[in-house]
Amino acid sequence: MSDEQKTTDLPTVISDLEKVVKEKPDNVVARHHLGLVYRQAGRVEEAITQLEKAIELDDQSMESMINLGAIHFDLGDTEKALKLNEQALAISPKMAEAHVNIGLIRQHQNRVADAIESYSTAIQIDPKLLTAWINLTSAYTMNEEDAKAVEAAREAVTLEPDSAMARNNLAVALYFKGDFAESKQNLEKAKELGYSVDPRFIDALNEKLG
Known part of the structure; x- marks a missing residue:
């Protein structure tokens, strides 16, 4: 918002x-x-x-x-x-921020498919809108569309490499896709950038990496 x-x-x-x-x-x-x-x-x-x-x-x-x-x-x-x-x-109608906000509301209401549609519309209007890519990543993750989540997260990181949230979202998306080593790299970068990473995620990732 x-x-x-x-x-x-x-x-x-x-x-x-x-x-x-x-x-x-x-x-x-x-x-x-x-x-x-x-x-x-x-x-x-x-x-x-x-x-x-x-x-x-x-x-x-x-x-x-x-x-x-x-x-x-x-x-x-x-x-x-x-x-x-x-x-x-x-x-x-081409106010990208409003489409992102509607997506966030729909995601909050567990209308994830509708949220994805809203974020995608925002991106069509403004492909460089970071919040749209970040939120789209989390919506795809919620919807268990792991490959699409990684793709969206990579777009967000490309737009803003020093976005702590984008890095964390990429780490999460990579985790669910099974790319644990790269997930760990992005998790460390998110922490370095000041993101408060969920300790449970850290533990789960470390367990996967042995």
Whole structure:
């Protein structure tokens, strides 16, 4: 789900944006960004209020829809999250990020085949979208399509060799495909890059390698 670049000086940014919104209540951009920093600060209800207001002021505000959907997904309301991403797609059918988000929702609902379809659509639109390849890898793994999982994982690593998650996903996909030595190499790389690897996976892999 969408999550824009983190802001470090939250109190100052919040204060500045609140002043803008107070002076210009119809400023969609200010409300959108205020919603984002509220979310980052853990002020979830206020974030929802600002993003909803941004959409009310501008019914074409796709980024507000995407980020509001992310909040509802985190809160466990997948139906609201799905509706908001579908609303964004109705405005811009080639919005790859929304297709990825819908895939993530479907995967969370155990609709894995539908998730794969959504991720694949996102990749057709933007072949360099890393999150689409990473999520597609995990969906193929869930669906026990091990060769396809490895292929997707390799694409993700090619796009971003220093992505810890892509490396871990490749390690997992290779494990299920039976390529234990290469799995171990990518697992070590994921750890080196700071990924918190599941200890159970480490134990299972070491057992396979003897």
